[in-house]
Amino acid sequence: MIDPIFIAEAALNGILLGGVMALLALGLNLIFGVLDIVWIAYVELVMLCMYLVYFLVTGYGWPIWLGGLASVAFGAVLGVAVHLLIISPLLNSAAINQFLATGGLLFFLQSFATFLWTTDHRTVRLNLPIIEVAGMFLSFARLIAFVVAILAMIGLYLFLRHTFIGTAIRAVSQDRDAMRLMGANPQRVYVVTSAVGGAMAGLAGALLIIQYSVHPYFGAAFGPLTFMICVLGGLGNMVGAVVAAVIMSEIISVGGVMMSTEMGYVIAFVLFIVMMFARPGGILAKRE
Amino acid sequence: MARLTAAAVLAIIAAAPFLPMGGMRQYALHVLVQIFIWSFIGGAWSLMGRFGLISLGHGAFLGAGAYTTTLLWNFWGLTPWLGVLVAVAGAVVIGLVLGYPCFRFRVVGHYFALVTLAVGEVVRLLVIAERDWTGGSLGVTLKASAGEASLAAIQFADKRVFYYASVVVWLGGLWVWRRVDRSMARSALEAIGEDETAAASVGIHVTRFKLAITVLSAALTAVGGVLYAQYFTYVNPDTLSGIGVSLRIVFAVVLGGMYSLLGPTVGSALTIALSEYLRVLFGLKFIGMAETIYGLVLILCIIFLPAGIYGSLRAAIARRMARRRAAPA
Amino acid sequence: MLELRGVTAGYGQFTALWGVSLRVSAGEAVAVVGPNGAGKTTLMRVISGLVSPREGDLTFEGQSLARLPAHEIVAHGIAHVPEGRRIFPMLTVADNLKMGAFLRSARRGYRDSLERVYTLFPALAERQKQRAGSLSGGEQQMLAIGRALMSRPKIILLDEPSMGLAPVMVLRLFDLIRRVREEGYTILVVEQNVRQILKLVDRAYLLEVGRIKMEGRADELSEQDFVRKAYVGL
Ligand SMILES: Nc1ncnc2c1ncn2[C@@H]1O[C@H](COP(=O)(O)OP(=O)(O)OP(=O)(O)O)[C@@H](O)[C@H]1O
Ligand SMILES: [Mg+2]
Numbered sequence: 001m002i003d004p005i006f007i008a009e010a011a012l013n014g015i016l017l018g019g020v021m022a023l024l025a026l027g028l029n030l031i032f033g034v035l036d037i038v039w040i041a042y043v044e045l046v047m048l049c050m051y052l053v054y055f056l057v058t059g060y061g062w063p064i065w066l067g068g069l070a071s072v073a074f075g076a077v078l079g080v081a082v083h084l085l086i087i088s089p090l091l092n093s094a095a096i097n098q099f100l101a102t103g104g105l106l107f108f109l110q111s112f113a114t115f116l117w118t119t120d121h122r123t124v125r126l127n128l129p130i131i132e133v134a135g136m137f138l139s140f141a142r143l144i145a146f147v148v149a150i151l152a153m154i155g156l157y158l159f160l161r162h163t164f165i166g167t168a169i170r171a172v173s174q175d176r177d178a179m180r181l182m183g184a185n186p187q188r189v190y191v192v193t194s195a196v197g198g199a200m201a202g203l204a205g206a207l208l209i210i211q212y213s214v215h216p217y218f219g220a221a222f223g224p225l226t227f228m229i230c231v232l233g234g235l236g237n238m239v240g241a242v243v244a245a246v247i248m249s250e251i252i253s254v255g256g257v258m259m260s261t262e263m264g265y266v267i268a269f270v271l272f273i274v275m276m277f278a279r280p281g282g283i284l285a286k287r288e
Numbered sequence: 289m290a291r292l293t294a295a296a297v298l299a300i301i302a303a304a305p306f307l308p309m310g311g312m313r314q315y316a317l318h319v320l321v322q323i324f325i326w327s328f329i330g331g332a333w334s335l336m337g338r339f340g341l342i343s344l345g346h347g348a349f350l351g352a353g354a355y356t357t358t359l360l361w362n363f364w365g366l367t368p369w370l371g372v373l374v375a376v377a378g379a380v381v382i383g384l385v386l387g388y389p390c391f392r393f394r395v396v397g398h399y400f401a402l403v404t405l406a407v408g409e410v411v412r413l414l415v416i417a418e419r420d421w422t423g424g425s426l427g428v429t430l431k432a433s434a435g436e437a438s439l440a441a442i443q444f445a446d447k448r449v450f451y452y453a454s455v456v457v458w459l460g461g462l463w464v465w466r467r468v469d470r471s472m473a474r475s476a477l478e479a480i481g482e483d484e485t486a487a488a489s490v491g492i493h494v495t496r497f498k499l500a501i502t503v504l505s506a507a508l509t510a511v512g513g514v515l516y517a518q519y520f521t522y523v524n525p526d527t528l529s530g531i532g533v534s535l536r537i538v539f540a541v542v543l544g545g546m547y548s549l550l551g552p553t554v555g556s557a558l559t560i561a562l563s564e565y566l567r568v569l570f571g572l573k574f575i576g577m578a579e580t581i582y583g584l585v586l587i588l589c590i591i592f593l594p595a596g597i598y599g600s601l602r603a604a605i606a607r608r609m610a611r612r613r614a615a616p617a
Numbered sequence: 618m619l620e621l622r623g624v625t626a627g628y629g630q631f632t633a634l635w636g637v638s639l640r641v642s643a644g645e646a647v648a649v650v651g652p653n654g655a656g657k658t659t660l661m662r663v664i665s666g667l668v669s670p671r672e673g674d675l676t677f678e679g680q681s682l683a684r685l686p687a688h689e690i691v692a693h694g695i696a697h698v699p700e701g702r703r704i705f706p707m708l709t710v711a712d713n714l715k716m717g718a719f720l721r722s723a724r725r726g727y728r729d730s731l732e733r734v735y736t737l738f739p740a741l742a743e744r745q746k747q748r749a750g751s752l753s754g755g756e757q758q759m760l761a762i763g764r765a766l767m768s769r770p771k772i773i774l775l776d777e778p779s780m781g782l783a784p785v786m787v788l789r790l791f792d793l794i795r796r797v798r799e800e801g802y803t804i805l806v807v808e809q810n811v812r813q814i815l816k817l818v819d820r821a822y823l824l825e826v827g828r829i830k831m832e833g834r835a836d837e838l839s840e841q842d843f844v845r846k847a848y849v850g851l
Contacts, residue, residue: 107582118575277389
């Protein structure tokens with residue numbers, strides 16, 4: 001029998017991980033919602049950003065917050081590059097070609113990272129305390145990551161609600177031609193969307209490197225999970241994304257303690273498949 | 289004329305193992321066997337793909353097939369001849385469990401692709417989780433049978449046996465593809481690919497057709513997985529399930545062209561030749577470089593040859609013909 | 618103000634407009650009428666840049682528009698209220714109007730424009746926070762027109778504003794269009810309700826299978842036997 005305190009600890013960790021996963025899923029969700037394209041290689045961009053922070057912090061002695069800012073900027077640049085080089089030529093192609101091209105990017109980034117940095121696992125060591133609450137041990141790094149992720153999501157919410165370009169991003173996903181008639185260049189809106197999505201990947205990278213080690217296959221573990229949370233949350237639904245992220249992270253975290261990491265993922269993915277049939281519009285959507 | 293060409297090609301394929309190739313023979317056969325196996329699997333995938341059912345989870349069927357026969361043989365000594373039946377049954381069940389609700393609830397497009405992707409991941413993770421039997425991510429080796437060759441175990445030291453076996457299976461795949469292509473179902477399913485409501489309105493039972501094609505594709509893919517396992521005598525969750533292998537299958541098919549009989553074969557031949565070339569070129573020197581270039585080539589192909597090699601070639605020829613016709617006028 | 622000379626346009630191999638010439642002077646209201654499939658929508662789309670003309674000339678206040686993309690044409694002062702309204706259903710009424718002012722030049726006067734649109738369409742003011750998709754058909758059309766006004770255009774293109782509305786609503790809508798007109802906007806409108814629209818505009822064009830068949834002052838045109846029989850239904 002597993003001590004309930006471990007399960008409670010896992011549950012708490014699940015919530016903390018859920019914050020970062022929600023952030024990631026929202027970035028992907030934004031791009032998916034506006035461009036109707038799934039970036040299969042989205043978490044590979046996160047992986048690159050994690051390496052960036054790793055090298056800046058351990059190699060050049062940058063403080064972690066500065067490395068994080070650099071990562072956000074780098075993520076935005078990567079997002080724009082992916083859009084201009086790969087997505088833009090394929091905007092009107094068959095869905096399968098879009099999958100394949102971003103899938104090719106996944107192969108490319110994984111392998112190129114292997115080539116450059118080998119498959120070693122690299123960790124940023126921060127001297128952050130471990131907090132003890134009621135017999136449970138919580139890492140301070142995770143707590144910070146959670147709080148920053150939540151703040152970033154609030155920021156994204158305000159951006160999408162209250163700025164002209166943010167509202168335009170939502171509008172383009174509903175009617176591209178009508179938005180052209182409003183004087184918006186869809187291509188520009190796409191670039192901004194990709195930059196924002198990339199910046200979220202950059203931020204997530206900075207938040208993940210303080211809790212996990214990075215290696216070229218980092219995306220293999222988090223990538224599918226991110227797609228699924230993104231879809232489960234429902235397009236353009238921020239609350240849905242958070243709920244879906246927390247549920248999936250809980251299953252993985254608690255399932256990991258009670259059974260094995262893989263079984264946690266298996267249960268989470270099976271739940272995803274079942275939910276796709278039960279609630280195709282997302283976890284919070286009303287059934288039609 | 290076409291018959292003559294086909295006969296000539298078949299004759300060459302049949303004679304290939306005996307052609308003089310010096311020390312290259314073993315290696316050449318090895319590459320050819322892979323090409324035939326993956327062409328067969330690609331053909332199975334394209335049965336679904338050409339009707340708009342984009343699966344990113346064919347690794348599930350492949351892995352289910354390969355692991356079923358391997359484990360049955362290793363633990364109970366069940367001959368793969370019977371094992372393949374269990375494997376196919378398993379894949380069919382996965383296909384039904386996946387397909388029925390998907391088609392019933394109209395999960396289409398990106399969503400279908402992501403659901404299949406999840407199924408592929410589930411199989412991969414289950415294999416890893418059940419590491420006591422499956423060897424986890426380290427994979428598992430097929431227990432060797434006694435002696436040089438065993439028909440009951442489908443293990444042969446001589447690569448030529450597998451060469452012919454893979455050719456036969458590949459031809460069988462082409463035959464099935466042809467049958468599906470010619471049968472009544474074709475126009476129906478193509479209509480579904482185009483427009484589901486339209487197809488439904490002319491009285492086509494959409495769900496049943498999609499399910500049939502999915503089950504067929506799953507079953508054939510499982511057979512491909514079994515053949516792969518018997519040939520390599522080693523299976524591993526990352527090379528057989530998960531996103532990586534699923535994307536590779538799709539890439540080969542799209543590169544060759546999924547709407548023609550030999551498209552998947554052409555695509556598989558090209559991608560395997562490319563992988564092999566890069567592998568030999570870089571060897572163990574620059575780890576990751578071969579795959580890096582593979583990914584790059586993939587992206588470039590998709591951007592610049594969106595209709596695949598065959599489709600793009602045909603479009604280019606059509607353009608040239610049109611220009612020639614226009615010129616004298 | 619707006620002038621088309623010999624415009625030919627279509628989709629792929631198909632030609633929907635054949636050498637269409639048309640002009641609208643500042644302050645004028647002009648209607649384009651014609652049967653279904655005549656190319657009226659295509660004509661509007663050519664003007665706003667959603668379809669680019671294959672041949673012919675398209676000028677607005679002396680500047681050529683023929684090669685400009687849609688989003689740049691708006692900046693010249695041409696607002697297009699498309700067929701079927703095409704509001705953003707998941708955005709609120711206020712956000713729809715905000716998108717109408719997306720142009721940099723329009724953002725400065727955003728508050729003012731909003732004020733004016735709400736005075737013109739008080740129904741919208743009451744529903745600012747409501748999702749646009751939940752409005753009634755008539756309200757959605759008001760929103761579409763209001764959204765177009767937000768860009769502070771010089772000319773408004775209206776494509777079948779009465780489509781799908783109940784007869785009472787059509788009358789109210791035409792009243793509203795009249796008021797928009799009195800605000801001093803130049804209007805080019807496509808309509809199926811020929812009789813009513815001819816009472817509202819100064820001049821009209823008759824478009825049939827992609828060609829202008831007739832043009833003239835609205836009152837003269839409605840007297841023509843041909844138009845009466847075929848369109849006005851008298
Ligand atoms: N996107 C398109 N692709 C191809 N053909 C089109 C397209 N849109 C319109 N057409 C064709 O162009 C012709 C003119 O269409 P258009 O929509 O301009 O007619 P309309 O006068 O607005 O008709 P309605 O009164 O029904 O709105 C029609 O024959 C139509 O089939
Ligand atoms: Mg029309």
